Amino acid sequence: MKRHYIELWLLLLAAFVVVAAASAFEMPEVCGHQFRHSGIAEAITASRDTVESQLAEVIVADSIECPVPARTFPMPMDTTSHTILFIGDSMLEGLGPRLAAYAEKNGHTLYNVVWYSSTSEVWGRSDKLKNYIEKIRPGFIFVSLGANELFVRDIAAKRRQYVEKIVADIDTIPFVWIGPPNWKDDTGINELIASVAPKGTFFLSNGMTFQRSKDGAHPTRDSACDWLDSVARWMPQNALHPIRMERPDKKHGRPARIFVHQPSEK
Template sequence: MKSNKWYLVWAGLCFMGVVSLLYVYRYSPVTLTIAGIELKKIGNPDLSSEDLAKSIELDTIQTLRKDVVSSIDSAKAKVNTQVDSNAVELASYSPAPIVADSAVNDSTHHRVLLLGDSEAGGIKNILNDYCRSNGHKLVATIEWYSATSLNFAKGDTISKIIARYKPTYIFVLFGLNEVLARDGANRRALAKQFHKRLRKVPYAWIGPTNWGQDYVVTDAFRAAADSAAFFSSKSLVLPKSTDGRHPSLAGYRIWMANIANWLQTSARWKMKMASPTRAGYPRKFRTIILNAAEYRGY
């Protein structure tokens, strides 16, 4: 009996030791490999452009998975030869057809995906408050810094992300980096090409704020979007941050309030977006951070 007790004590100490080592490894800068396989750490859900670029090259978005791969064979398989189910999802995923705005009532609880540039990064937390307060769920945001219509239209990154998260409503918010562009025909062509990637999911296309002279980009986006699905921001007077380009926090709140009012009254696909009952809801959405200088997407 005494011997058995010592075995239990010894087993308990071993278990605690393993847990302690895993905890220390979680916060250490060291990366361990076993039999050539990297031992992954449980960490920040945000993804970098380098991580996503590797996934896109393999026609997969492995780093977006929340589930744990339990198969020993798949764990031993090298990443460069791994077959992902995303390709099947991309081919088979067919969202419900877009319905008339009168059929999308205020009781709909949407899965919201935010696609955009740096302005998407500025508005995401405020959008999250509006979504959570109105029964919607912001599932993911894509912040593609320095990106233009070229990045969003040319590559299949956006198509893959939409297929992965299966949103029922998409917020589109980019164009800040091209308000000074003057090539109207080219911007219209790119905007139409991007529009095809929305895969017939209801959406709200939000034009960029105006920090200079918006020559053609807002008009190009409006022409590519469905009727009443585009919200122009070029005439809004918003407080600016210190860089003189992006809105300040107060500016983002004013901007979102205007967008929310439009969504409930005039948008093609209306959705419930009353002012949130409070600010600072938990941020349970996934953030994907890209940089066009490092990852073009095409």
């Protein structure tokens, strides 16, 4: 083998070792930016119990059933029109247009705030939610967060304060937190949100089946419609503060405004 060929191989090997070794440690935070790691160490050393349950994911079905038990006494329906604020991660790409169709049908005004790759931590650390609430003055809030933190280790200790901060920011405004559409078993994010959010404000999406887009994580547009339909069907019987959510004829609508934030923002 020639010398420069070995040199190149050593370069690629050294880079791989550095990236793999770094993934075994907590990455540093510089000027508020948390560096990401490759996850190689985590993927290689994952316990088989977790992996087996990840592989057991079932694909597709039109009939999406809500696994949350029905409440014995449904709350009275609020039939007035509301300004709705919908915040969350990239899952809003699918859920947002469908909720906009519901808003048009039921006389609500919808504002979507998509923050890509965001987590409860990112929202909890920032004042964005508070600012949007002050700016838009919503009468109802939907939250879709948790998909980017399905596999965070020791999540209850790391994220509880941020989930609590989000719920505190929402304050007395009625809300529904739509849980992440698990494509693998989570390490406790659903349990954490359910324990912080008052009863009737958390819609558990884990256990539902979805058609996934090419990335294997996001539900397809049609499946996201079914997902939001399930939330709308769940609300009258189970939500702490059900609002009018009659099923619209058209599949997608246009929100009054969409605000977009990039992963790099704080």
